[in-house]
Amino acid sequence: MNLTLYANRLSQPCRAVEILLRELDVPYTWHEVDFANGQAREPWFAERINALKTIPALLETADDDPAMNADFRLGESHAIQRYICRQADNQEKARCWYPGEQDSRRAAKIDQWLAWHHGNIRCHDTFHDIMNLHLTLPMLKYELQQTRIRPLQERLKSSLALLEHHFKHQDASAITLCGGKHSTLADLSMVCELYQIIAIGYRLPGYPRVARWIDTIASRPHFQNVSSEIIAQGRSIREQSGGYLDLEHTFI
Ligand SMILES: N[C@@H](CCC(=O)N[C@@H](CS)C(=O)NCC(=O)O)C(=O)O
Structure with missing residues (x-):
């Protein structure tokens, strides 16, 4: 190719x-x-x-x-x-x-989580709103935190709670969406999305298994290298934001 x-x-x-x-x-x-x-x-x-x-x-x-x-x-x-x-x-x-026809059931489960990713995690991701706010309307950040960012974060919390519940029933030695030690396309797509809020500085103490899952995938060298711009962007938002992001209390 x-x-x-x-x-x-x-x-x-x-x-x-x-x-x-x-x-x-x-x-x-x-x-x-x-x-x-x-x-x-x-x-x-x-x-x-x-x-x-x-x-x-x-x-x-x-x-x-x-x-x-x-x-x-x-x-x-x-x-x-x-x-x-x-x-x-x-x-x-x-x-x-992604095993494709080699293991149709596992592939179907990966497809299921990929579809769920687009309908849930991606819809409620606050990163782009925070970034737009930061770059274009910083004077409205406290007001828009309440009207725009908080509702998205609340909806994201219900998706995080669903994931946390799902992981509770997984083998504790390896947290992956479809079971087994190896991450799949579903883990990769979802963690890329969630890592954006981690890059800003949010932590997920209320969702410890989700936090571990993100950390495992995000610490892979290719993930870190490809994410370097988002890490820098997140740092700059955090450093210039003042207190409105509420990093400590949002995801408890
Ligand atoms: N469902 C699509 C989403 C792609 C998407 O939303 N891409 C954005 C960048 S993150 C884009 O191309 N935006 C172009 C635009 O809005 O003009 C996928 O997974 O590829």
Whole structure:
């Protein structure tokens, strides 16, 4: 495969795809998309890169001009990750992340959690709201903390409680969504999302198993390297925020 990843490391779904490529030693070319300034909404992007107008997008080509000559274009991070697992040379490793037809039931459980991720954790993630607030409307931060951020955090807490309950019934030596020692695409996608609030400085004392699960996956070297921009962004938000983030009491 000759792969080009159109992405941005401030985007959770993009980081999940890039971490997987690195975990599986799949070679790829990186193409940064300035999505914050609307690049993914420009007509050329929809026409040549991803008709869904989102990143990540994966292009596969026989030569080195993916935007003009791609044989295959794919959007949606979950679909991209499954495709990478199906195509990777190292199938032994790839099947640990997503077994596909080799183990249909396990693959179905991974699919279940991936679908739940999009309908729950991703919808209630406060990171982008906090970042937008921090960059564009800092004078309204205390007011918007109450009207905008708190309701999202409350909804996120119910998803965290569901995960904590799920992990209670898992083998305590390895916390993974689908059981077993190896993380899957579901763990990776969800932890990439949740790690954003950890990067700001929130901790999850009320959800100790969830906290351990995040820590286990986030401490992998590829995860840390690909997340370095989000870690820096989180630090800068924390340092300039004053007390409004309420880091100590939000997730008790
Ligand atoms: N469900 C999609 C979500 C992708 C998505 O929301 N990407 C954002 C960046 S995090 C984006 O491309 N935004 C472009 C825009 O809003 O113009 C996936 O998992 O790939």
